[in-house]
Amino acid sequence: MPKTSVADLFAETLHLAGVERIYGVVGDSLNGLTDSLRRQGKIEWVHVRNEEAGAFAAAAEAQLTGKLAVCAGSCGPGNMHLINGLYDAHRSRVPVLAIAAQIPSGEIGSNYFQETRPEALFRECSVYCETITTGEQMPRTLDTAIRAATGHRGVAVVAMPGDVALTSTKGVLARNGGALLPAAPVVVPGEGGLAKLAALLNDAGKVTILAGRGCRGAHTQLIAIAQRLQAPVVHALGGKEFVEYDNPYDVGMTGLIGFSSGYDAMMGCDTLLMLGTDFPYRQFYPEQAKVVQIDLRPENLGRRTAIDLGVVGDVAATIDAVLPRLTTGRDGAFLADARENYAKARKGLDELAHGKPGSGILHPQEVARVVSDLASDDAVFTADVGTPTIWAARYLKMNGRRRLIGSWNHGSMANALPHAIGVQATAPGRQVVSLSGDGGLAMLMGELLTVRQSGLPVKIIVFNNGTLGFVELEMKAAGMIETGVALDNPDFAAVARAMGIHGVRVTDPAHVRAGVAEVLAHPGPALLDAVTARTELSMPPKLTLEQMTGFTLYAAKAILSGRGDAVVELGRTNIGLIGSLLGR
Template sequence: MPKTLIADLFVETLELAGVERIYGVVGDSLNGLTEALRRRGTIEWVHVRNEEAAAFAAGAEAQLTGKLAVCAGSCGPGNLHLINGLYDCNRTRVPVLAIAAQIPSAEIGSNYFQETRPEALFRECSVYCETISDADQMPRTLDTAIRAAVGHRGVAVVAMPGDVALRTTTGLIARSRTALLPEAATIIPDQDSLARLAALLNDAGKVTILAGRGCRGAHAQLVALAGVLQAPVVHALGGKEFVEYDNPYDVGMTGLIGFSSGYDAMMACDTLLMLGTDFPYRQFYPEKAKVAQIDLRPENLGRRTAIDLGLVGDVGATIDHVLPLLTRERDGAFLRDAREDYAKSRKGLDELATGTPGSGVIHPQHVARVVSELASDDAVFACDVGTPTVWAARYLEMNGRRRLIGSFNHGSMANALPQAIGAQAAYPGRQIVSLSGDGGLAMLMGELLTVRQLGLPVKIIVFNNGTLGFVEMEMKAAGMIETGVALDNPDFAAMARAIGLHGVRVTDPGEVEAGVREVLAHPGPALLDAVTARTELSMPPKITLEQMKGFTLYMAKAVMSGRGDSIVELGKTNAGLFKTLF
């Protein structure tokens, strides 16, 4: 039987799995693989400036397409840079294969140059992690890794010494794509479980639905169920893009960055139905309501709050089977009250998303609202953690075609631009918008060079408020004087132009719409530097007594520290918000 170079067989297997590109930074321990890619010419090498960005980009591609995406790092420091991005991929539950090159196999265990232990390093951020130490081992190990990543929807890591990639084997790839990647089964709870769920819902008075990203593909069923139950639908952040559009039962998001209407609908119900969500914040769950939960992952059941009934199953298929069992008619009063509450919450938030031309104070909500209004109907948005996520959650309008991604579970800074790179590589014809914080952008700013070098027409909206805004706000809420949060930023637009991107800077509300329009319309990569108010507050849906005490203590400390001007500025910036509160 003829022998095949391991690197060629590796690439051939990736081709069979439908992989179109690999994100990474080259290195000598990857030379066998990159040479095979060059020679075969079937898979693109996407050259980023930091391997962390490679992992974020691969995760974005996997999340948006639902298909296996791949990133790679050379031995030692190269693949160490992957780890943070891979944690995000694994916690978001997206299928990613990470190739972690290793030092020469004969040197392993000798404290060799750049030596690390990939299996130990990556095991906590993966569903599968193995080292290929023998050429004949590679085909089976790679097949297993691919099946694990896709089947478990997580990260699979294959570590391989550079010299092993240059050996030969008589091994073969899988016989077909369906042999490598069998179709996933649709899981439906048993009839007894469905009957118990129907009985619980038929006995319930005021039902609220909490819907997450597990509702993807189940929008029609969700709306039908809410109609039968006359239940307000609250969504977690991960479910926003799949739940809130064309939904007459939607009452907004809950959580720290949610709506008061979403919070109230959760707290006022006597029965909570959780659909495809692992929403983590216990303080936002009702304490006395009965709770039923449907999730594909049994480990998610009852993890965040005590439940009365848990069902393992696909959300859409489970709803299809339980709907015929629901018999109780409802008057809809609870839903009407929740929807009226939502209309008030929505109106209050929209009133804050404006600006007065000539004032020199740009509210970040204003920027987010204008971006939403002017972006394409099928735009993909990637938002940085912190306040950009707040504005995205509250002001980006989803429609069933738009997508919204971020580091919603892992909460890493610097995710938005790399995720936008992955989105644009996967969808070259779609408008991709990165909603970047000034802190997040600066952390992986080298990826602006990636955007320019690859000619990716990513649109970058920078919320330039000169601070790590969410952290500053948390400090104030805890009664502390903000420390270590200030950012001495450059003119990001001028910097973008120096790099070779189109750059626009806006410093007044009267410039916002024209600036956003110009950047979104530009045919190539473009950056909007929006200089926004540092002291803007993003209030939670429910203000606790402790938070009120904390802000009072902060203001007293600020005045005593000779920083009374910051209190005046906070009052001016948030005058509209304070008016609605008081």
């Protein structure tokens, strides 16, 4: 049997698994692999400026396609930079393979230059993490890692010393892609589980559905069961792109960034049906209602709130199986009230997204609304954690073709631009829009160079409010004077132009539509620096007494400390929101 190098066989296996690109930063411990990729010419190397961005990009590719994506880092600091992005991928439950190069095998354990312990570093953010120590071991270890990542929908890490990659091996490829990547099963509850589920739902009066990202591919079934139960549908953030569109039963979101209508529908039901969601905020669950949860992952059942029935199953298949057992002719009064509440809440939110030309106050809501209006019908949006996520959740309109990707579970800053890089590299023909916070963009600003050098036509919308906005809001809600949140930003449009990216800056509502249109229409990468109001409030659907007391306490402290102008600006910027709150 002829011998080949470990690196050559490694690259061939990745190609067999359908891998088309690897995101990373090269280094000597990766030289064997990168040279194999170059010679074979089957897999693209996407050169990012920071390995963290490479891991984020791989996570976004996996979110977009559902298929295995790959990132890599050289030994020591190189693969340590991967960790934050891998946590994002792991908590997003998407299949990512991370290649963590290692120091020369004979030096392991000697406190060698750049020595780390990848097995320990990555254990908490992976479903599989092992080191390849010999050429003969590599094929089985890599095959196992690929199956673990795709089967468990998580991160698998393979560490490999650079010298091992260069050795010869008699190892062989998997027989074919089907053997390497077996089809995922469709899980349906047994007869007993379906009978219990149907009985509980048939006995229910006012049902509300809470739908999450587990409803991907189940839009038709979701509409059918909502119609049968006459149930309003509240969507979690992760479910927005799969649930909200073409859905007359949708009444918005609940939670910290949700709507009053979603909150009221949850709290007013006597039975809550959870479909494919692990919505984490326990204070937004009803305390008196019965709770039924359907989820493909048994560990999610009952994790957030006490449940009366838990069913393990694929959402679409389970609804198909239980729907014929559900009675018809239900009263629709609860649904009608919920939809009326949603119409009022939606109207209030939409009114906040229109500024006054010439006022000098540019509301971020208006920027997000205009982006949604002008973006392509199949655009992919990525959103930074913090206030950009709020505006995306409230103002981006989904249609079944658009996608929305973010760090919804890990909650990391600086995710939007690297996510956009991964999406654009994967789908070069689609419009990709990064909704970036000024803090998030600045944290990994070097990735603007990745966008330019790789020729990726990403559109970057920067919400430039000069602060870590959501953190500032949390401080005010707790009655604190904001500290350490101010951002002394440059002109981001000028920075973009200096990097070879088309840059546009807007500061007033009069120029928003033209600015967004110019950026979206530009054939290459482009950036819009939208200088928005710093003091924009983003209220949760239900203000607690503690939060109201906190805002009052903040105002008093600000005045006493000579910051009365900040209180005046807060009121001036949010006059519409304050009026709507008083009118509830």
